[in-house]
Amino acid sequence: MESSPNTTGFFSRAALLALAFVVAACAAPGRAWAIDPEGPEVKELIDKGLKFLETKTDRRLGGKCLIALAFIKAGQPNHARVDEALAACRQEVGKPINRLDVYSNGLALIFLSEARGRGDSNLLGQYLDKLYERQKPHGGWGYHDKQTGDTSQTQYGALGLWEAHQANRRIDPDAAMRMAHWLVATQDPSGTWGYQGAVSESSGRVAQSGVSVTMASAAMGSLLIAADMFGVLNPIYFDSVDSDAVEPLDGDSGGSESAELPSALRPRDAGGAASRQAPPLSSRGLAVARIYQSLEDGANWMENNYKIDADTYDNYYLYALERYKSFEELLNGEDDPEPHWYNDGYQKLLGSVRADGSWSESCGVAVDTAFAVLFLLRSTKKSIRATIGEGALVSGRGLPSDVSKARLSRGQVVAERAAVKLNDFIGMIDRDETPSGYADGGVSLVEGEVDAETADRLAELLRTGSPEARLAAAGLLGRxxxxxxxxxxxxxxxxxxxxxxxxxxxxxxxxxRRIGGFGLPNDFNENQRRQAIASWTRWSESVSPGTASAAR
Incomplete structure (x- = not known):
């Protein structure tokens, strides 16, 4: 086998590795301490916030629903604040759309869906109809007297649709699809979103105004919600398939969306967890490839621009951030009990809580306190777990590595793979007979696990193997x-x-399980490569301190 050359571009491999070791040596030794919703420190903040909300309410329907939602998520579905919100929903449902704001409409849907054990099914349906009526022709939601869609308001329309969908209400696929396409069409060239969305009339992107981490979180959460409703966050891999039984992505042509999956399909086991998740919406016509690209670019932007201080409407931002990150965890198939952004949010809230257990920023003291409590409770994660089952959160969801080879069937992404036994595959690597398509996910390894000895062999091939062997070894180590x-x-x-x-x-x-990684593009230059190595080294040190030296 040929050995790897010693240089690459403007930087030698030795120089690049030296950089990685320097970064590892200088990296902080991980988070000083971890925090989670079940910890005593967090529970104390939650309890203080709920105690304050027992004495304070909000005049707006949306505020009442938000406060009631905090009690439901805290395990108090029969609290007086829940009764108050139910009464307000019944009283306000008759208002014309120019008097019922989208925030209140969406939050009423969310609340009624979560309180369906006590709520009125007909009432939920009435608010769902009002949400459809308020949707703009382009797919977003916004102020009644404006033509533009509003990213801030659209997130509550999105979550309202998802909650109603999980409550087994029949959702109009066109409404959800137009919302998803509006989000794609209003993405800034940098990957983020603005406040009032400027719609691109082509496949290119147009500059947006009012961009912020708050709007990015709102849009990313909404886009992930849409993708989840259409079932395209959970690819099904199979060994062989009749091409007539599936339809191309974006619904341009192909077989019947309602056809049963061919018997040759063998879906991955999601761990056997019981799922109450609603069946996916019809995805015919959905621009799946563009949605995947938007999610990738949005994740990269957030990775590079993340901060816990939104500069304004901070607690409102925290609620949006928790929603986005919860659905991102669902996409990535991860269940990190101590994510850094949650720790950051806790520290921020700990430093801003008032003596009476409240928070006050820009939305009104009761609403800001409800936002804080819902963030601390991980409210969206609770909703996701309630619908898909406890164990299914880490079921191997994710975006297909090659969208061009994926297809849609019954709202699910399916991607064909060739089946190869692991031992045979390792032998192929040694003989430089690596099957084509492995690196882009085109090969399914069966009947075997990558044990420590095999992983060591693959690591050796990364250093001494031929280009094809190094290519295959890199892909397999990631699995x-x-x-x-x-x-x-x-x-x-x-x-x-x-x-x-x-x-x-x-x-x-x-x-x-990071969708965007650290932003190394396909056409990377040497500076971008160097930055990626530094970032990945810092990450490696944060999850496994002291391991960076293993790369020598």
Whole structure:
């Protein structure tokens, strides 16, 4: 086998690795301490906030519903504030759409869906109809007297649709699809979103105004919600399929959407968890590839611009951030009990809580307090777990690595793979007979696991193998699920073969369950490569301190 050359572009592999070691040495030794919704410190803040909300309410329907939702999520579905919100929903439902704002409409839907054990099914349906009536022709929601869609308001329309869908209400697929397409069409070229969306009339993007982490969180959460309702966040992989039985992405042509999956399909096991998730909406006509690209670009923007201080409407932002991150966890198939953004939010709320247990920023003291409590409770994560089952959150969801080879069937993404036994595959690597298509997800490995000995062999191939062997080894190491293999893949980022670098990048994304990774583009330059190595090294040190030296 040929050995790897010693240089790559303007930087030698030795220099790039030296950079990684310096970054690892300088990196902080992980978070000082962790926090979670069940911890005593968090529960104390939650209890103080709820005690305050027992004495304060809000005059707006949306505010009443938000406060009631906080009590429901805290396990108090029969609280007086829930009764108050139910009475307000019955009283306000007759208002004309120019008197019922989208925030209140969406929050009423969310609340009634969560309180369906006590609520009125007909009432929920009435608010759903009003939401449809308020939707703009382009698909977004906004102020009654404006033509533009409003990213801030659209997020409550999105969550309202999702909650109603999970409550087994029949949802109009066109309404959800137009919302998703509006979000794609109003994405800024940088990957974020603005406040009042300027719609692009082509496949290109137009500059947006009022961009912020708050709007990015609102839009990303809404787009992930739409994708989840259409079932396109959960690819089904199979060994062979009749091409006439599935339809191309974006619904341009193909077979019947309602056809049963062919018997040859063998879906991945999601862990056997009981699921009460509603069946996906019809996805015919859905621009799936563009949605995937928007999610990728949005995740990259948030990765590069994340901050816990929104500068204005901070608690409102925290509620949007928790929603976005909860659906992102669903997409990535992860269940991190101590995410850094949650710790950041807790610290912020701890520092801003008032003596009476309230928070006050811009939305009104009762509403700001409800936002804080819902963030601390991980309210969206609770809703997701209630619908898909406790164990299904880590069921291997994610975006197909090659959208061009994916198809839609019954609202699910299916991607064809060739089945190869693991032992045979390793032998192929040794003989330089790696099957084509492995690096982009085109091969399904069966009958075997990557044990420690095999992983060591693959790590060796990353250093001494031929380009094709290094390419395959990088892809396979990413499927081990072993974070201790991250340094080997960081080493592979220094490879002179750009295909190996991209395979290692994708493998690190898979291993870390980060959709956007650290932003290394397909056409990366040496500076971007160097930045990615530094970022991945810092990440590796944060999850497994002391492992960076393994890349030597």
């Amino acid at each position: 081990t699920g072993d974070l201790a293999r991250a340094p080997d893949l960081i080493y592979a980022l220094t490879d002179p073969d750009r295909r190996v670098v991209l395979a290692a990048r994708d493998a690190l994304r898979m291993l870390s």
